[in-house]
Amino acid sequence: MDQEESDGAALQDNLSGVPAPRLAAGSVTTYWDAHAFADTVLSEFEEALRSGDLPTVRDRFYVLAAYFRRTLAILHSSLEHRRQSSVEASLQNLIVLQRALSAMRRVAPDAAQSTLALESSVHRRVNRDLVHQILRDARGPLSLGTLVRRFNELDLIADARPQAIHEALESLILTGHATESRGRYSASRLPYLEADVDRAGLSILLGPRLSERLAAAGYEGLSHVLTRGDDFREILATETGFGPRIATLVVAAAAALVPPTSALHPAGRYQHADLSSSAHPRPYQRLLHAIFRANRYAGQVIEAPPASGKTLIGMLCIEDWLRTMGPGQSIVVLVPTINYQRQWVDELCLKEHGLRMAPDLVFAGTSRELAVSRRNGVMPAVLVLTYAALGRPTPGQGVFDLGGIERFLQANDVRHVILDEVHRVAANLKSNEANCVRVFREWLSDGSLASLVGFSGTLTAYRQQLNGLGLELSYVLPATELIARGWVAPFAEFGAPFNLSEREREVSNLISEYKALLLDYLRRIGTENLRRWFCAVSYDERLRLARGLGMYAGQRDAQQLIGQRLRVWEIKSEFSLNDILVLPIVQVANEWSDRDLMNQSAAGDDFDHRLQRFESIRSRLITLLPAGHLTDILGAPGFGQSTPAQTLSQATEPRRKDIDEARESLATTFAGTYLALRSWSRQVGEGRVSVVKSIVAAERESRKLTSVIVFDNPTLLEPSAPKSSPGYRGVAGLFANLLGESSITPMAALTSAIYLPDDAQRPLHQEVADWLVRRLILDDQGDALFRLAIIATRLERKKQLDLYSAFRELFGTYVGNLEQAGASSLLQFNVQVLRPLRKLISGAGLGRVTPSILNSLSTSHYHSREFARTIRGYAAVASAFRSARRVEVLQATGRRTAARVIPVPGGLRRQLMLDLTARIIDTNELPINLVIVSDWARTGWNVITPNVLIDATATRNVTAWQQLRGRSMRPAPTWSPVAERLMHRLLAADEGSVNVNAPSPNYDTRSFIARLPRDEAHLAREAAQVRNQAAESSEQTAVALMLQRNKVTHVYEMVRAYGSRPQIEYDRAARTWERSAAIRAKHTREDAVKPQDGLFIRGPSHAPLILNTDPRTDTPSDFQASLAAQLKSADEIVVRGWLRANREAAMESLSGSVAGG
């Protein structure tokens, strides 16, 4: 048996009543992951504490403590035997367990000992030290009883029994440090050396052997590891051969073992909730914070998927910093958009599980407003600013303003900086924002700044650039674990080949048929005849005709190219379709119809038969093509028998319009019609649109489709014209051709305009405007404004409600008139809302809190100003929706419909409008269920509900796509903390099972649910449907829970299967279809669970292509049928696959994710 296995088995033997750690299974080495277990035991501990069940409180603590000790033993053994993966897993588990133990100790010090004291040898030394200290400080000899009481009053470690104190006394007497007289004890004058807990801590962490070697190298205690982390990495590498990722985890574990800053600085000057001691931070959030802390916040960046709660990690940092911050010092949080600014303020001030800081302490606005606030005496401690606001150059200069940034840092005595979504900066190293970060880095390196840390959800493409900013990617949080716990929505990816539609294919075939006829016609006339007639036309005339017909039009050296071509034609032995212009030149010069031409060539006897065949193709094409320019040409009278009109321009460089007219005049000729048909291939795209529709239909057929995001190239609906015919291309083309689909209500969002369907029965643009005013202004902004004003006042509930109803009335009246001219100004906001409310509050007898509320409700207060600005912005957006311009849209099929165009302005309102699109798609109060976006929709676009994302660009913009992909994986709003906790328990309960597909032998649903708190039991019962099934594996319940409460996102990447450069190709040897090399390269670093078998795959094949028989011939209907078949039960397979991936690949993910390995 492997050492780890025996360790695990021993642990299982020694502990009862707690889930066993995972065991090695077959050839795949797997490791116990403490996260879920620690979280579960901690929540049980807290619940027992709440209900006063002290035996259970102690029991839960000692269960976790036992795991802690055992994990230490595994770590020491793994270090000794140099098993890297096991060392990594053990260190990570130690950090998680230590955090949970510390949290227990913080809330119940009587029941939970210091972790260091858990080690028996250290425990005895600490007892001895404390007893000696009590004796030394006492005025006279003490009895054993008094000693025990004073010892326990110290509250440093768990309550000691008299026996333990007696043992300590005996030890002290033995060494001459204490004396006993008549049952009373006192300290002797012999000098006493206290135990070196710092040194003992390192020995506990790394084992006596390694810690002795490290001590010889100058690292004698935990504090040395923490204060000389950089050198420590090298020493550890020398001593153990392990690389920097192990060192990072050792430093983080050391940081977790030393007392938290809160213990040293119990009360900072700023009041806030105790977040670090609460149960709210998730284990991995504590781990990531520990890594930051262990590295002393010195320029580290952590990559964690979107929606993984990076803000909370930031708040843990802020909490740590606030404890030691002096007056006037500040923390800066830099964010990409004002939407983020608002989120941070919410998290810092309003969220129940946030820091709950007084709003006056948190600033959100521009640096200019901050300067004004400071002049007015408001000294916020946390400044939330956008990168753009800070990095903005000096007006008129357009260059980076180093002095401006330094003045900002000095004026606000900035000590700590958080860079949120730092990839935005790394994306452009020459930007002002990047220069700002370099200044921070420089200030950090000389000590002017104390801390600088960063977060990103998508750093994959920018890892190298981080170094250019002087930042270091310290840790990449593996997505598998987050997905398995539902913090990131499980997802699957598909390749969606698109081809020509059935109609387009028929058109294409007819055009091919026409080409074959035309070539035959050309040969029938004969190259020799054509060349002779051509040469008979004067060179100048030929030149004029060639130019007029648009030969080489638009090319810089057109004259030269035409000349060369005309000379080639004089001697050419055989004409092909590439030389087709020779025909109209001859025809126009001689005023010959096609019939004339055949007659001249003495081959006119079969002309009528030939004409009939051309006509047949023409008439079939007219029925297939949408009415328009091409059908006009195809319907031109006198086909084949009329002389082309002589309307050619005389100009050396004719205008496009003249060329078009000249070409149209050729409509009656065989060659002229071909020239028009040749341009048809540029208008295709129906197949692409049809595949989008097929995806939506197949999704709807197989599961509950919430809403869809489509990512496409930005194209416009020709906004200046009252009519629009965008074809199929890009956002506008897709939007136009989805109009009128019965099950789809599309919206398109570009940086310059938003498009909505125009529906006379249900004017959607008006509906959106009403909803915006009602929900976003009246509810969201109004409630947030009110809460910010009263959050720090601790008003009793009744008074809060009274005030709130008065506020709602005032605010409602104000909002009712908002869209009138001038009504939304700051002045009106003050007159109609703030001033009456202040008056109301002044007379409400609220006591001491009155000045605080009045201060918040002043127009000089930055929060009020910010609200006024946002409300004004939303009012303008609502007006823009109401007055949306109607545009007639001609679909590519020829069907006429209409859309509403809402122009998007610049600045703040653009951000508001683009944020609004996420809210529109997320709400179920509006019918819009599909949004088409372009590459603006990335970081900061907080869309939640869509469970289908389609890349219709054929992967044009990889970076934008990756960021959007992250956006679509936010968990569903129904995935609550209760569901998260339950998932933890379920995963922990099933950990004894080696075969993930087999029910756990020790699991019984009923007894499991019986032990759950009521809220979790309700969810579990719902998921397990225990009324029908007596028992099943906890994994089955976990899968059901995920499917019921969370979403599973399907991500489709469309790939072109036709044309000269298809994006998929047939591998003859493997007899499979694969993406082209360029597309495969894009997928090298991506991974997902395959929807067919639930296997976790990294690389191109993680997103299987949906095929029927052959993507070159599959129709959209074929595609839809194949997809619908694959989607059946896919979500269950996907969720199960992610759970398995988390279980089986946890260590692989970890190994690959720690930077620098």
Add this chain to the structure above:
Amino acid sequence: MTDTRASEEQDESAPLLLVIEDDEAVVRLLTIKLPRAGFRVLAIRHGEAEISASLVENPDLVVLGDQIAARGDNYSLISQLNKSWAEERPPIVVLSSSHELSAIREALERGCDDYIVKPFSPSELIQRLWVVLIRNRLRKSAHAQADVLGA
């Protein structure tokens, strides 16, 4: 109250700056930034005894915070420095929150060599301190040459 800090491990030939400033944050920033720019820094808080004691160190330049003016001393310290050092007085740079023209004029009229408004950019401050120092050295050198020629 005296709070004197001098950076250790500094080149003794580096110009010595006497920083008289009560704002802890400014002192902290200057004691970090200025040594890295090639200065030695002696930072003290305002107080007659402390200032008198620091004068014996013969600083090359004095950076004067604006708390002096805020206390109503009305630049009497500058007069005191002028008196104490006479012609050997090092150049004085005022670091003040006031951007009023009258305050700037008063400082310069009393013989201050430069006036920098808070909030300030350390990079800019360093550049200006060097300019003042170099100008002072040139002036001294010119005087010395004149003395030689005069003799």
